Structures are given as structure tokens and as C-alpha cells.
Amino acid sequence: MEKLVSELFASKDITKGVVTVLWEYFTLALPSSDPEKSRNAIQLVGMCGTSEVSVISANINVIVEYGLGDRATMDFRLARNSCEALLKLVPAKLKQDDPNPPNKYSSEHPIFQRILLLLTEGMWREQDPHWMPMAKEALTLIFQRILLLLT
Secondary structure (H helix, E strand, O other): OHHHHHHHHOOOOOHHHHHHHHHHHHHOOOOOOOOOHHHEEEHHHHHHHHHOOHHHOOOOOHHHHHHOOOOOOOOOHHHHHHHHHHHHHHOOOOOOOOOOOOOOOOOHHHHHHHHHHHHHHHHHOOOHHHHHHHHHHHHHHHHHHHHHHOO
């Protein structure tokens, strides 16, 4: 499905207007939004980010605030989907001569601060079956960013 959504976005069949509406669902700004639609919206935005990473990079603060913020402490699926979207910022293969290299974030960046909080506080909610998948994506994001800093 990710490949299909990515291709549709690249071909402009999924317009920027549609992506704007997805962001509004993600942030629960639309009256018809709910937590499930919010999770689905960030997942679709992440799929669009596969073909155009600026969809994600231009909205990092929105993802941190809404996808890794207070709601995420009670909704690990939202946090997992948000981490998956943020992973689109990490190129599959880093090119040394890339004129637009990916941003490097310090360990003090809010992304990492929120992930640390989700991981440490969430581990005490062992009954939640969504914590482990979220933790896997969060740790993958952390280690992919660390590898990027080392290159």
C-alpha cells in the first residue's frame, strides 16, 4: 500500500490539498476526526513522504507535538505511526555529495526528548500490547539518526 500511495502522491493524484486535510485529521482539527482517523492520517502522510520527504520535514514540530506529545502517552499506536513517518527523514542510503543532506538533530531535540519519555514511562504499562511495537519504531528512529550523525 505504501508504494501505491507514494506513486499516487508523486503523480499528483494525491494533491497537496489532500495532504493538508490529512494533517488536519492527524491533529484532530476537523470535527469528524477521532483517534483512529488521526493514526491513519499520519500513516498516509508518512507514505506520501516516501516520494517527497518535505511533506514530513516541513511538519516535524506538528508530528512531535501531536504524534509524540500528550496523546501519545495514552496511544502508542499513534506514537508508532508518528515514528514511522519521521523515519522517512532518514535516507535509505546517504550520499556524501548530496546538495541537500538530511538535517542532523542533537540529542536535546524534542523528538528525542519525547521518545525518551514514551519509552521510559510506557514500559510500566506492560499490559498495553502496543508499547512494544512503538518502542521498536522509536528505537529504530533513534539509532538511524545516530548512524546519520556518525557519517
